[in-house]
Amino acid sequence: MKETICTIPINDVFGPKDGCPICRLHDMLEQNYLDYILGAAMMEPDIRVETNEKGFCTKHFHMMVNRGRRLQNALILETHLDNIKNTLIDENAKGKPDKKNIAALEQLQQSCYVCDKISWGMEHMFRTIFSSFTTDPEFKELFEQQPFICLPHYTMLIKSASSKGGLKGSELSEFYKSASKLSGKYLSTLKDDISHYCKMFDYRSNGQDWGNSKDSIERSVEYLTSEKPDYIE
Ligand SMILES: [Zn+2]
Ligand SMILES: [Zn+2]
Structure with missing residues (x-):
């Protein structure tokens, strides 16, 4: 289960071109x-040891609670809270705070x-993307059509491609060229759309076409952060 959960078909990721x-x-x-942790993995002792120690970030706690699995959430929290109580906070603490404890x-x-x-x-x-990109011309084309x-994600991709087990020599240059073109070209259109949007606030632009600029703020935030702001009208 642990191994299969991350095997998402590469075409499901690149196919939609959206x-x-x-x-x-x-x-x-x-x-x-999230399905896994609130489902099959919930009662597995080795997984619970990990969730007890690591816990979850704000976003993922909220996503878990929003799934409504009350008992599953409570069981995960029960041992997580217990772990914190036993290792990190002493309710009868005296003296000074401990640096190691603060770091933990x-x-x-x-x-x-x-x-x-x-x-x-x-x-x-x-790793699958890198090997498909270098050995499968059809995938390279699909990649470049995104x-x-x-x-x-541009940052993650080029960092991973440049690191150990990534790509080397001309394969690395070729991938870098394609990824930079995809990310850089879109950045240019965003910049143009934002400039157009700003210009439309000038009275001299009265009656002119907004073009693609109306959601350029939201698209820029999505590009910069990977997350669409949820205040789109
Ligand atoms: Zn998280
Ligand atoms: Zn992304």
């Missing part, structure tokens, strides 16, 4: 891991079981 494909991959992995408390608040699993699954998929790659 938005950033890596955002799609992220969302698919996120849904799979901070560490807990920065760690998330689901985020870690998503990162692992993404890295796994990146609407864009958002900035955080």
Whole structure:
């Protein structure tokens, strides 16, 4: 189960050609891991040890609670709270705060079981993307036909491609060229759309066409952060 959960078919990720494909991959992995943690994995002792120690980030706690699985959420929280109580906070503490203890408390608040699993699954998929890109001309074409790659995922992709186990030499240059074109070209259109949007507030633009600029703020935020703001009218 643990191994199969991150094996998402590469065509499901790149086939739709709608938005950033890596955002799609992220969302698919996120849904799979949330199903997993509130389903089959919930009672597995080794998984529970991990969730007890790492906990979850704000976003993923909220997503878990919103799924409505009250008992599953409560069982996960029961042992997680107990773990914090036994290792991090002494209700009868005296003297001064301990630096090591503070570091451990901070560490807990920065760690998330689901985020870690998503990162692992993404890295796994990146390796498949790199090998398909270099060996399968059809996939290379599909990759280059994507609407864009958002900035955080562009960063992850080129970092992973440049690291150990990634790509080398001309294969790395070729991938870098394609990824930069996808992300950079979209950045240029965003910049133009935002400029057009600003110009439309000038009285001299009265009666002129807004073109593609009306949602350029939302699209820019999505490009910069991987997340669409939810205040679109
Ligand atoms: Zn993305
Ligand atoms: Zn998280």
